[in-house]
Amino acid sequence: MLEFHISDALIVFFIMPSPEIIIATRESRLALWQAEHIQQQMAGLYPLAHFSLLGMTTTGDQILDRTLSAVGGKGLFVKELELAMLEGRAHMAVHSMKDVPMNRPSELVLRVAGPREDPRDAFVSNNHENLAALPAGAIVGTASLRRECQIRARFPHLDVRPLRGNLDTRLRKLDQGQYQAIILAAAGLRRLGLADRIRSLIDTEDSLPAVGQGALGLEFLANHPTLGNWIDALVDPATEACVFAERTVSCRLAGSCDVPLGAFAEAEGEILTLRAFVGNPAGTRIIRACQSAPLSQYKALGDGVAMDLLDQGAADILNACRA
Numbered sequence: 001m002l003e004f005h006i007s008d009a010l011i012v013f014f015i016m017p018s019p020e021i022i023i024a025t026r027e028s029r030l031a032l033w034q035a036e037h038i039q040q041q042m043a044g045l046y047p048l049a050h051f052s053l054l055g056m057t058t059t060g061d062q063i064l065d066r067t068l069s070a071v072g073g074k075g076l077f078v079k080e081l082e083l084a085m086l087e088g089r090a091h092m093a094v095h096s097m098k099d100v101p102m103n104r105p106s107e108l109v110l111r112v113a114g115p116r117e118d119p120r121d122a123f124v125s126n127n128h129e130n131l132a133a134l135p136a137g138a139i140v141g142t143a144s145l146r147r148e149c150q151i152r153a154r155f156p157h158l159d160v161r162p163l164r165g166n167l168d169t170r171l172r173k174l175d176q177g178q179y180q181a182i183i184l185a186a187a188g189l190r191r192l193g194l195a196d197r198i199r200s201l202i203d204t205e206d207s208l209p210a211v212g213q214g215a216l217g218l219e220f221l222a223n224h225p226t227l228g229n230w231i232d233a234l235v236d237p238a239t240e241a242c243v244f245a246e247r248t249v250s251c252r253l254a255g256s257c258d259v260p261l262g263a264f265a266e267a268e269g270e271i272l273t274l275r276a277f278v279g280n281p282a283g284t285r286i287i288r289a290c291q292s293a294p295l296s297q298y299k300a301l302g303d304g305v306a307m308d309l310l311d312q313g314a315a316d317i318l319n320a321c322r323a
């Protein structure tokens, strides 16, 4: 009996090829941390398979001087990883969910790995404790229209200016004195061991997070024989329902268009609560909505919140942004 089992194992090891899974990733420090994190989890769960990383420098990473929206939006970070999968150079990709656009190839499946890291925005400064403590005219750096809108609305005396580059670049620009403070996602700072740079966390009431902020996305070839089942084990259903509810708002309102928009869902037991806003970059107009629904109704919840925003006149704001 024992011998029989041993020979079974030998057949698995020497005759069946061990499946090779290639994971595409951007090469920023944060992207590599995230991809390695997933690689380690999968290697632990599926020791007979081999997981390797394919690092890629995307167009979005190469463009540092113009604003992202001017050159095709944040989808640039993801598009080239998707192409690598479609062309057979990789089987799956790890993304920050925040960077995954709404329009995606139908040959690829998107799942959300859990648990979600802190979804809040972080206030980072060497001399000041929080936004309220900044003197009039202080320069605050952010790359996001969502953050810009919310800061200008509450603190019209601050000077909000664009800030591009990966996390290390942004922190360097702060340290060089080009900004009195910058706003970054807490999740990225924590993942890179830079939590001590966070002077204070901004309450979600004051800065509603971006769709998907703090969550990791796993995208893979739909026709792969085993990846769907394997990745299922990394998915946290509550986190996924939250993020998909948030993405539904974005899909209904903005598509892949870059507008000041935030959507953030939280699960309490089986109930999801989804808050969202749209506004103009100047922060002079903000429309908000909040609804709850059972976890399984995440899509209807996203639709409902989007409808609420549209009923309140969101289309005007969105058209002005597109113009």
Ligand SMILES: NCc1[nH]cc(CCC(=O)O)c1CC(=O)O
Residues within 6 Å of the ligand: 096, 097, 098, 099, 183, 184, 185, 186, 187, 188, 212, 213, 214, 215, 216
């Ligand atoms: N837009 C870039 C980006 N994409 C994901 C994160 C942080 C990690 C996350 O939100 O999951 C960041 C940096 C930031 O916004 O400060």
